[in-house]
Amino acid sequence: MSEKGVAIEIQESGEDDFGVGVKLGTENVEDYSKENAGANNRVKNTSIDRLSALPDCLLIHILSFLGVKKAGVTSLLGKEWKSLWAELPVLEFRFDYSGKHEEIKNMADLVAWVDKKMLDLVAWVNKTLAIRNGTYLEKLKVGFLYKKCFAQDVDNWLEFALKNKAKEVSLALNENGFFRTLDIYTLPEMMYSNSFLTSLSLDxxxxDPEITIKWPSLTSLKISRVYLPQPVLEMILSGCPVLNSMDLSGCCGFTCLEINSKSLYNLRVQNFEGEEEESDPFLQISAPYLKSLSISLYPEERKLKLTNLSSLDSAEFDFSEHIWSFPAEVLSNAKEYFENIHHAKDLVLGSAPVKALARLVMNGWQLPKSRLRCLTIKISLYAVKIIPGILCLLESSPDLETLIIDSIDSDEWDKNRLRPAKGDLDSDLLHLKTVKLSNLANPRIGGEPMLTLARILLKRATILEEMVIKADNITTSDSDKLRQTLLTYPISSPNAVILLS
Structure with a gap:
């Protein structure tokens, strides 16, 4: 081992190099234009003639980078611009909560304000579609808080998308920041047979379980926050022969996902917090050709059974946190999962499965050897006793090349609960090249748990090339202390570089 010649660089954390997005409200274009009259006049005086000389197809392409709301302002530039903005191939309308909130004093005011916003958005969508002349539509996306009184409007939007052969349709009818709608929209019969759709998202x-589904071109499907009975799910699988990706988030009513399609390679199943009472007691997944599987469940309510996942390359697993104990159902689901995904090369875990794994190992269970190349662990609140589970995963992954551990709640760490059952691994990590540890250093507990993990990894990763340690929550003084401590650790790899930012 060598302790010399190792560079530890301290990088300054800066602002993200991203532009600031501007959200526009759902007011009419005319209202927005009045506020920008000066800017519009300048545009008219300088470049309107040259712009107007361009062919419509090129102007539409330019306007498409603005989005439908901001592109609508150009209707004031002249007669030829009056409805050009409505010809964009992608039409996206989303409820926006920005605006004047000072007049909202109570719940009644809030409801009235939201209702007014909803009416404005529905009117805006209706107006846009009414003045549109073109027949080509790539995508229609609408997100707002649905009520029964808008059923005919939504029907009309979908009919418009159907007539214009839209390839992508997205309806987010639960999109809000305050409360959920109690009204559920039923997809109209005209939408169940569509040969043009390639992507469909329904929230x-x-x-309707009585209508046969025929989506021969659909490759991507997302269904969220709705009752999805088993017969409907089976019709979806049989009626979408080229489906590649399916996302079922917050759905209940089904107990079995038997996927025999060779084209469906990506599956995500997620329960949302607060839906335990709606969950089904059992979930079985069998998919011999599946490449990627993401599961996030409430295991107290759903018994997980995984079979025939022989083609799996990428997996993600998480469930609700258990602060004080691990019910038998939790441990059973964790065991079922780890036994059936050991051949995956890329694994993403929440903190709860790692804690459950540590408990299983303490009870005498042995984790199967895996083929992991990349392991990502997302540590959340109350992620106590996590290090033994991490060490267990490392020892069972002899081919691991990349390790990423990220914490969003490092201040909740309890030093007494962080101490691992053992302070080292039983064997070296012969293939580990890249390590990224984010926000794991808590200065109130001596830089743990980052220091414990870093010490073990630096000692055991014999060909380590880079260890990136991100510590946004510590001062410059604390950063210096961490750097000095890291310099005292034995390092096996002569090429290791440690970046502390």
């Missing part, structure tokens, strides 16, 4: 939209 808060019910599918």
């Amino acid at each position: 808060g939209c019910r599918l």
Whole structure:
């Protein structure tokens, strides 16, 4: 081992190099234009003639970078611009909570304000579609808080998308920041047979179990926050022969996902917090050709059974946190999961599965050897006793090349609960090249748990090339202390570089 010649660089954390997005409200274009009259006049005086000389197809392409709301302002530039903005191939309308909030004093005011916003958005969508002349539509996306009184409007939007052969349709009818709608929209019959759709996203939209589904071109499907009975799910699988990706988030009513399609390679199943009472008691997944599987469940309510996942390359697993104990159902689901995904090369875990794994190992269970190349662990609140689980994963992953551990709640760490059962691994990590540890250093507990993990990894990763340690929550003084401590650790790899930012 060598302790010399190792560079530890301290990088300054800066602002993200991203532009600031501007959200516009749902007021009419005319209202927005009045506020920008000066800017519009300058545009008219300088470049309107040259712009107007361009072909419509090029102007539409330019306007498409603005989005439908801001592109609508150009209707004031002249007669030829009056409805050009409505010809954009992608039409996206989303409820926006920005605006004047000082007049909202109570719940009644809030409801009235939201209702007014909803009416404005619906009117805006209706107006846009009414003045549109073109027949080509790539994508229609609408997100707002649905009520029954808008059923005919939504029907009309979908009919418009159907007539214009839209390839992508997205309806987010539960999109809000305050409360959930109690009204559920039912997809109209005209939408169940569509040969043009390639992508469909439905949030808060019910599918009629009596209507046969025929989506021969659909490759991506997302269904969220709705009752999805088993017969409907089976019709989806049989009626979408080229489906590649399916996302079922916050859905209940089904107990079995038997996927025999060779084209469906990505599956995500997620329960949302607060839906335990709606969950089904059992979930079985069988998918011999599946490449990627993401599961996030409430295990107290759902018994997980995984079979025939022989083609799995990428997996993600998480469930609700258990602060004080691990019920038998939790440990059973964790065991079921780890036994059936050991051949995956890329694994993402929440803190709860890692804690459950540590408990299983303490009870005498042995984790199967895996083929992991990349392991990502997302540590959340109350992630106590996590290090033994991490060490267990490392020892069972002899081919691991990349390790990423990220914490969003490092201040909650309890030093007494962080001390691992053992302070080292039983063997070296012969293939580990890259390590990224984010926000794991808590200065109130001596820089733990980052220091414990860093010490073990630096000692055991014999060909380590880079260890990136991100510590946004510490001062410059604390950063210096961490750097000095890291310099005292034995380092096996002569090429290791440690970056502390």
